[in-house]
Structure formats: structure tokens, C-alpha cells
Amino acid sequence: MGLNDQGLALPTEAPPSPLIEPAEQLVAVAGDWHSSRSAARKAMRLVREYSPEIRTMLHVGDFNLGSETPWVAYRQALRDVMRESGVRRILVTPGNHDNWGRLVPYFATHPNTPYLVPRLESISFLPRGYRFEISGRTFLSFGGAASPDQEKRTPGKDWWPEEEPTQGDADLAAQAGTVDIMLAHEAVDNGTGKVDRLLQIPNSRFFTEHGLEASQRSRAIVTDVWTRTSPRVLCHGHMHVKDERRLPDGRRVFSMAAEEMPGNVGVIDLTDLSWTWLA
Template sequence: MTLSTDLSLPGETRVAIAGDWHANTFWVQRAIPLLARQAPGIRTILHVGDFAFWPGPEGQSFLDTVDYWCRSAGIERVLVTPGNHEDWDRLDAEFAQHPGEAVRFSKVVWALPRGYRFTLGSRTLLSFGGGASLDYASRRIGKTWWLSEAPTDDDVAYAIAGGPVDVLITHEPINGGTVAVEMTLGSNPFGWSDKALVYAAASRDRVTKVWEAVHPSVLTHGHMHLADQIELDDGRRVYSLANDGEDRNLGVLDLMDLGWTWVG
């Protein structure tokens, strides 16, 4: 089964945005009911990555948990813009079999390839997933770190070829975004190595090129585990979402006026 690029549901005027979940089943059992209480009628979740698409029983258990709680809440689909902490070998294989298409992983969960464009109501959206693991040096290639996690120049060219969009969904932040993200990257409180910082900066530069080229009114991202928002001088807005277990891991985007409301 494939998705049309027009993903509009009849009467749908709002969608939820979710930050990193890291396959945390305990968090999903809290977050989805919270969303249903505070934003009843939501039928679509747009997830900004580190969902995570992991192999084996752990990954399947997480998907089953998401399906169960979404069904209970009336949520029909979770459209994931993949993060860095995903099994990219698995994602790449699936995307190769379905070029340019979303790939279904469960009853409600879909993964979106980099540069995937779609519409919801009258709004155009662009998914541009992936990011750089700042802790890659402590990870194992093909097990907990995948070389294709970060976007490439070819990915950027493909993503921007379609022109402007209303909403950009990324995992990686942009340069010059929210204050919390900029301060964390500038102060480096976790002691990331110089090599890791250079690696991450290259990934952010590519995401920033997409942001500048497609000129969305709204950008939403995860990755940094920081809840913050900013309205830039040109009127565009950036929303950084917290990770699982933290307040402001969820928000609601109004498709009519692109207004934003935090959940939790």
C-alpha cells in the first residue's frame, strides 16, 4: 500500500507534531492519551524523528504499542520524518524498493523519505529527515550508528527542486534557529569533540540550505531535546520539540492559519 502525495483527510484542520520518542513505550502510553484529551479530534501525528525504526522484538513491540494507543485515541496515521537514531540500513532498503514514496511499517506508522512533499488541506509540506549523531564515536556502525543518517548534497538538491512550501519538517535543527538550540551548540555542555561538532555542523548547513530555499512559514524539528520557539525577523517561525518524558514533546499545528499550540 502506498500513500498519495495529497494526504488530506475530510474535515481535518489540525495535526499534531511529536518530538523524539526513542522507542519509549512508556512515554507513548502517556503522550497519546494526553494528546487525545488536550486536542480531541486529532487524526494525524507528524513525527520529527528518533521514533525509532529499530530491528527485532524491541522495534516491533514499539510499533504495536503506537498502533494500540493511536487506535484508542482515534489517530489514523503517524507520518515519521526519520531521525538519526533509526536503523537506516532498514530504511534505505525500504525506500529503495519504493522510490519517492512513503513506506508503511505498521497499521498507522509510515516513514517519509528525504525530500518527500505532500499536502494536508490547502498546505504544502516537505519532510527532510536525518541528522548527525554528536555521540557517534561511542556507537557501532550498523548497530547503533548508520553512515547514511545525515543528509547529503544530493538530498538537498532533490528537496529544493520542487520550490517553496508552507511547512518544513526536519529532525536536524537549522543555523540561527531557537535560542535554546543555539546556546547549547555554542556552549557545548556535553563536551562533544571537535570532530563531532564539525560533522554535525555540516548536517545543519545542509538542512539550513533547504530551509532557505523552500522558505516555509513554519519549521518544526527535534534532535536537540529542547523545547523552544522563535519568530524570526522575516516572520517565519521555528519550533524545537522536547524528547520523550519531557513537557512540550507535543504540539498542534492549525492547517488553516498555521497557528501553534503546545500540548502538555
């Protein structure tokens, strides 16, 4: 691994990745937005009120790249609120509702290189297994999740088989060893109490047996990466609930709520990995 002149750790031979300032003490984390302009505005406002020095937001997916919601209006709103808040970059760990039909071909031809949103290159979608550093803290982004309602969706429009991570993805992501912080969209097994309870009583009106099996399989793979890389902090989305848990070994798990819900935004202090909910 090498470092670029902005302090971001880059794999050898990899093209440059989003620029990260080495002196950042605080980074924001946001949960699912589903193309909600009001959610983006609220999150950025909360971040600025907490600390106008925050420059990086880590988004844990369902940002909704290429969604049915008019993307041009969403992109313009993001540009405006980023300028107003002082946030200079958003690094997205893709969710199941981000356009994998667009991401997968790009990642295949540009290995280990973030996808920069056209005409808004301050927003990047990170490849599955992507590692980076901010102020000496190591991060692992492991995106994707299975849609439990996938049989009710349209392939290539609002569902992509590539959204589900594979064991091969997990093995590649874990082989470089432990990290300080893991970012995922999918939840993990035995993470937080609220998430575990939701998983034990799935909504059979919306989710099919096939979809739930895919969800269980996806979750097991993300859990495997979490176990093997042993991050001190794990942040995930997908389940749309605010919750947290400290494990007996000291590791912590934060489940981010969805747009317009309490718990959609938090801040990590990189000096000691302490966490603050902003709502």
C-alpha cells in the same frame, strides 16, 4: 503532482502514499520518543484531550525504528494507544537513531515512497525530501541528522553514515520550491535561542571533534533547505529542548523536546498555521 482520492498530493507516477483526509483542520506534532512506550501514551493522551478529532500525527524523528528496545512491545503499545486516541496515522520524518540500514535500501528501490512499518502500516517513515499536502497546506519532510557521538557507536547497529543528509539531498528537496511547513529532525542554524546556545557550548565529554564537525555539516545542509524553501513553520527534534522563535520575516521555528519532557507535543491549526503546545 496529482491528488489521490484522500486528498494527498502525490508525485506523478509515484505509488500511493499514506492516506490523508482532506478535511483535517488540526495535526499533531511530536518530538523524539526513543522507543518510549510511556512517551507515546502520554503524547496520544494529550492529543485526545486537546481534540478527539485529530487523526494525523507528524513525528520529527528518533522514533527508533528497529532499536535495541524490544520493537514488538513498542509496536503493540503504539497500536493500542493509536486506537484509544483516535489517531489513525503517524508520519515519521526519520531521525539519526532510526534504522537507515533498513530505510535506505527501501527508498532506493521505491523512490519517493514512504516505508510502512510491517504489521503496523498506519505508521510511515518518509523519504528525505518527501512532499505532501493536508487540507491544501504543503509539507516537506527532510529527515536525518548527524550523531555527534558517532565514534562511540557501532556502525550498522546504532549508527549509519546515511543518517547524514547530503548537499545532493538538499538540492533535490529544494528544487520544487517553497512550502508551508517543513519537518526535520536536525536543527537549523540561527533557529531558536535555546538551541543556538546549546550548539555554542557542546558537551566535549560525550562528543568528539569529528562528530561535532559532522553535526555542523548536517545542520548547514538542513539550514540550506530551510532557507531555500522558506516554510512558514519549521518543526524539528534532535536537540531535546522545547523552544520557539518568530523571525523578523514572520517564519516560525519550533524545537520539540524529547520524551517525558515538557514540549514533546504540539498542534498546528492548518486554517491559519497557529501553534499550540500541549505540554
